[in-house]
Amino acid sequence: MSKKNSTDKLLIYALGGVGEIGKNMYVVQYGNDIVVVDAGLKFPEEEMLGIDVVIPDITHLLENREKVRGILVTHGHEDHIGGLPYVLKQLNVPIYATRLTTGLIENKLKEAGLLGDTKRILITADSEVQMGSIKATFFRTNHSIPDSVGxxxxxxxxxxxxxGDFKFDHTPVNDQYADLQRMAEIGKRGVLALLSDSTNAERPGFTPSESNIGKEFEEIFRRAKQRVVVATFASNVHRVQQVINAAAETRRKMAVVGRSMVNVVTIASEMGYLDVPEGMIIEPEEVNKLPADRVVILSTGSQGEPMSALSRMARSTHRKVDILAGDTVIISATPIPGNEKYVGRTVDELMRLGAHVIYGPGSVSGVHVSGHGSQEELKLMLNLIRPQYFIPIHGEYRMLRHHALLGESVGIERENIFLCDIGDVVEFQNGTARKAGKIPSGNVLIDGLGVGDVGNIVLRDRKLLSQDGILVVVVTLSKQDGTILSGPDIISRGFVYVRESEGLLEEANRIVTGTLHKLMSDNVNEWASLKTNVKDALGRFLYEQTRRRPMILPIIMEV
Amino acid sequence: MSKKNSTDKLLIYALGGVGEIGKNMYVVQYGNDIVVVDAGLKFPEEEMLGIDVVIPDITHLLENREKVRGILVTHGHEDHIGGLPYVLKQLNVPIYATRLTTGLIENKLKEAGLLGDTKRILITADSEVQMGSIKATFFRTNHSIPDSVGxxxxxxxxxxxxxGDFKFDHTPVNDQYADLQRMAEIGKRGVLALLSDSTNAERPGFTPSESNIGKEFEEIFRRAKQRVVVATFASNVHRVQQVINAAAETRRKMAVVGRSMVNVVTIASEMGYLDVPEGMIIEPEEVNKLPADRVVILSTGSQGEPMSALSRMARSTHRKVDILAGDTVIISATPIPGNEKYVGRTVDELMRLGAHVIYGPGSVSGVHVSGHGSQEELKLMLNLIRPQYFIPIHGEYRMLRHHALLGESVGIERENIFLCDIGDVVEFQNGTARKAGKIPSGNVLIDGLGVGDVGNIVLRDRKLLSQDGILVVVVTLSKQDGTILSGPDIISRGFVYVRESEGLLEEANRIVTGTLHKLMSDNVNEWASLKTNVKDALGRFLYEQTRRRPMILPIIMEV
Known part of the structure; x- marks a missing residue:
């Protein structure tokens, strides 16, 4: 351990990942050395209209850019690597990651044109990395993607x-066991603070082993008299391997559909993380040439995403693959909160085509298990590491809170457990910890190519527009005498179906004309008050008539 | 049984409630006699932007208005009575309903100013009603509201x-047992067709008894050292009764918050459906005057609805009631698909205030059971009624499909089971049934006071506006020579944050000016092509720069 400077402090804070699911980014800072763990994205909340993705606000890192020693990446999921292209564009620091994780990151950086400029340092679970005064080592964990580390x-x-993200899988699919020995050893040597994954802190018991799924797949594949379609997360490489295994056992060929699925299968098999028998993979175009019981189709769309391959197959609009009556579809995933309706709709559509659909909570369907540990596993981690202080991470507030209670239950003092929001700084000095203020943090919204140019005002307008539409009122006045030269013309979008509401719009027109004439005769002719008066009069009239409040945009031109 | 005219047919169809959850409305027609069962509403789907509620399209009933003998209402839930004010405005027919159901309907009709004009006929489970050639009788069922009938x-x-909606509760809260004897008798006499509730057809086993909740409430109330808040559906009168019972047992007074909760508690207790001990109910203002362990607060908001009483308490913006650290909050409901995020957010906010929150699936939390029967109960109903034909109703397609399989499992022939969409007509003649075409049906969208004036074009515009906002481009041209007299002015809403995008909008302005000048010099001066050209040029430029496609509204004035 490096020499300690008695005035330096250890700071720990999250820029994303606490109080939310997604955009994980945690920071450990000692003196002038900042080490970042992960840089994820999250998908927009319902009220973030038109937004594509959300990344952490890294203002604080940019203001301390000379201190940032690098970003350690725990595994290759979007909520841990998806923010990298945006972060690296502003903050060029080295990336440390294991092999598969690096492969997935490089694919992203290539798309963003950042591959050449980014220093990538490959690590294994046995690496040691000195980052200023901080030394990083790693330990292997089980998660729904290979090469995950803590x-x-x-x-x-x-x-x-x-x-990182973890479960304890005692029968892992790839025989890569979680390194219990190293965790125990770390715990034995003494740990000041543990940051641990809270995703399943509300769930009692143990999360079942990923291997359970394989047996279930094999049985379903064997029973199915026609095609089998399996939809799962592209990034769940273990699950994909089990589809391949079951296909091999039941002498089926496999076609892969959906951009991200093709991507991950390609990268993971090229890098040796997927064991694909020679000749197993066929092109989607070849599906129709084989007997139906010799085919499995691996697809995206397990969340019912409307544009995904599965949804398109369900709506019979996929260019290459049709679902036929009697086919079997396995939805090997649990809906993320908010996606239940989409998944339900997809299941309905598939059933209408006559497919046999296997779906629902993993405990019922048997075709999904979580990649995150449940309460007993979280306690096991706490007892292996035996930290003095505990910061639950990776979860909504209620999950962090449950995790905190688990911490108390295994004997950690309540005052040694910190429930943090993003930006909250926990400061350690001379063996004691306290909350020490806040650093800037938040959501950076990405819409198309724009990073951060959509803020609350824009979102508020989109919300208003989405509720009752807009009316644009255009009128041209004479510069000389203020008389109306042209208009008022009222154009509406998203308000009412115009052909059925002619009378309403004609009356609206009279209201605007009347308001303008009244103002003229009162000699009110500043634009601002003309506009405000037109807006108010029209708004009042429309609300009385329709109980709606469309956005009203008065445009007054003078020539 | 009335005399049969050999050319008449029996028709059964749904105007709402199949392939969806909500707006239940089923029709049984024999010859010139139409009997309608229920007239519900449903809440809008996510893509129905700005819509308040959705009701069935009753065009077919209006076209046959002289045949409609009346509407039978099975129970007082919104998805069965909520459409009545809209339907009765267009179709003045008698309503037949039990006492509590009638009370809830009258409250609605009063608000809509329809009470005086509507004939209401009170029935009991023992009534017989002759509606032309059709005789209606009833049987008591168990559901999450008293006075429910089949x-x-x-x-x-x-x-x-x-x-109707049903479960089999062998220990009902109000001692109103489901009338198994009458159902068995009906079955014994022979039933042509059964229409049965499919809500929980995906769920194995039996739905637990409502009474289980009471014991759990009492235990929680007793343990709680401070206030207890219980959020549930206002219309779940049995649940409300159990809150009252547990409050009485633990010597707590009860305050009621939330408009619909106050409404239902008032109506149900005035009518004798709630047994409220003298002096038990206090005003919300009095909560703070009593010791914290002597109070329970009954609230709306079990779905996390942002404007509900519970959400406001959770955000500390409720005018009368605060949540204090150490209070207990019970969320006595399961989130309806789509509401999981809202409920999660409310739980987070309550926990941040230091409340102890009991939530989650009823099987875990112990504070909620469904009002709908699970698979074993659905089979019990099928075996009591023993119909020749079976039409699963009240559910999304996948639920109807599961219910159909349950029907097969108890011995109904597959070809005697009809999976219907709204509008599908099942025709019975001389003992055999077949699908016989479609009648008009669909969603009527209600936005404010408008019924049906928002259609696909308006919704598509709202969707576009919500994604990338709108740009209005205004320019005034001279009538004489086509020169630009004023503008172009570009006003944007919901597109970009203007102050950060000045350069972009200036460039956009130049593009529009350039396009117009080019067109002028080419002598193009019809409005339509000016507009199209401006729209295309600007759209292309903005997409290149931002990868967004705002709605563009060119307005060209001539003076």
Missing amino acids: VCLETPEGVVVHT | VCLETPEGVVVHT
């Missing part, structure tokens, strides 16, 4: 452990 | 049974 950061103030 | 319609072609 991080152990040795700082002069003490050891900080970040679990 | 309907038995004796037609010259045979008996049609409609279950």
Whole structure:
């Protein structure tokens, strides 16, 4: 451990990932050394209209850019790597990641044109990385993607452990066991603070092993007299492997559909993370040439996303693959909160085509298990690491809170557990910790090519527009005497179906004309008050008539 | 049974409630007699932007208004009575309903100013109603609101049974047992067709008894050292009774918050459906005057609805009631698909205030059970009624499909089971049934005071506006020579944050000016092509720069 400077402090804070699911980004800072763990994205909340993705606000890192020693990446999921292209564009620092994670990151950087400029340092679970005064080591964990690691950061103030996303799978699909021995050893040597994954902190018991799914797949594949379609997350490489295994066992060929699925299968098999028998993969075009019981189709769309391959197959609008009556469709995933309706709709559409659909909570369907540990596993992690302080991470507030209670239940003092929001700084000095203010943090919204140019005003307008539409009122006045030269013309979009509401719009027109004439005769002729008066009069009239409040945009031209 | 005219047919169809959850409305027609069962509303789908509620399209009933003998209402839930004010405005027919149901309907009709004009006929489970050639009788069922009935319609072609919403609760809260004997008797006499509730057809086993909740409430109330808040559906009168009982047992007074909760508690207790001990109910203002462990607050907001009483308490913006650290909040409901996020957010906010929150699936939390029967109960109903034909109703397609399989499993022939969409007509003649075309049906969208004036074009515009906003381009041209007298002015709403995008909008302005000048010099001066050209040029430029496609509204004035 590096020498300790008695005035330096250890700071831990999250720029994303606490109080939310997604955009994970955690920071450990000692003196002038900042180490970042992960840089994820999250998908927009319902009220973020028109937004594509959300990334963390990294203002604080940019203001301290000379201190940032690099970004350690725990695994290759979007909520941990998806923010990298945006972050690296503004902050060019080295990336440390294991092999598969690096492969997935490089694919992203290539698309963003950042590959050449970014220093990538390959690590294994046995690497040691010195980042200024902080030494990083790693330990293997189980998660729904291979090559996942937890991080152990040795700082002069003490050891900080970040679990990454994890479960304890005692029969992992790829025989890569979680490194219990190393975790125990780290715990034995003494840990100041643990940051641990709270995703399933509300769930009692143990999360079942990924291997359970394989047996279920094989049985379903064997029973199915026609095609089998399996929809799952592209990034769940273990699940994909099990589809391949079951296909091999039941002598089926596999076609892959959906852009992200093709992407991941290509990268993972090229890198040796998928074991694909020779000749197993066929092109989607070849599906129709094979007997139906010799085919499995691996697809995106397990969340019912309207543009995904599965949804298109369900609506019979996929260019290459049709669902036929008697086909079997397995939805090997749990709907993320908010997606239940989309999944339900997809299931309905598939059933209408006559497909046999296997879906629903993993505990019922048998075709899905979570990649995150449940309460007993979280307690196991706490007892292996035995930290002095505990910061639950990776979860909505209620999950962090449940995790905190688990921490108390295994003997961590309540005052040693910190429930943090993004930006909250936990400061450690001379072995004691306290909350020490806030650094800037928040959501950066990405819409198309724009990063951060959509803020609350724009979102508020989109919300208003989406509710009752807009009316544009155009009128041209004479510069000389203020008489109406042209208009008022009222154009509406998203308000009412015009052909059925002619009378209403004609009356609206009279209201505007009347308001303008009245103002003229009162000698009111500043634009601002003309506009305000037109807006108010028209708004009042429309609300009385329709109980709606469309946005009203008066445009007054003078020539 | 009335005399049969050999050319008359029995028709059964749904105007709402199949392939969807909500707006239940089923029709049984024999010859010139139409009997309608229920007239509900549903809440808008996510893509129905700005819409308040959705009701069935009743065009077919209006076209046959002289045949409609009346509307039978099975129980007082919104998805069965909520459409009545809209339907009765266009179709003045008698309403038949039990006492509590009638009370809730009258409250609605009063608000809509329809009470005086509507004939209301009170029925009990023992009533017989002759509606032309069709005789209606009823049978008591268990559901999450008292006074629920199923309907038995004796037609010259045979008996049609409609279950309404039901479960089999062997220990009902109000001692009103489901009338198994009458159902068995109806089955014994022979039933042509059964229409049965499919809500929980995906769920194995039996739905637990409502009474289970009471014990759980009492235990929680007793343990709680401070206030208890219970959020549930206002219309779940049994649940409300159990809150009252537990409050009485633990010597707590009860305050009621939330408009619909106050409404239902008032109506149900005035009518004797709630047994409220003298002096138990206090005003919300009095909550703070009592010791915290002597109070329970009954609230709306169990779905996390942003404007509900519970959400406002959670955000500390409720005018009368605050949540204090140490209070207990019980969310006694399951989120309706689509509401999970709202409920999660409310739980987070309550926990941040330090409340102890009991929530989650009823099987885990112990504070909620469904009002609909699970698979074993659905099979029990099928076996009690033993119909020749079976039409699963009240559910999304996948639920109807599961229910159909349950029908097959108890011995109904597959070809005797009809999976219907709204508008599908099932025709019975001389003991055999077949699908016989479609009648008009669909969603009527209600936005403010407008009924049906928002259609696909308006919704498409709202969707576009919500994604990338709108740009209005205004320019005034001279009538004489086509020169630009004023503008172009570009006003944007919901597109970009203007102050950060000045350069972009200036460039856009130049593009429009350039396009117009070019057109002028080419002597193009019809409005339509000026507009199209401006729209295309600007759209192309903005997409290149931002990858967004705002709506563009060119307005060209001539003076």
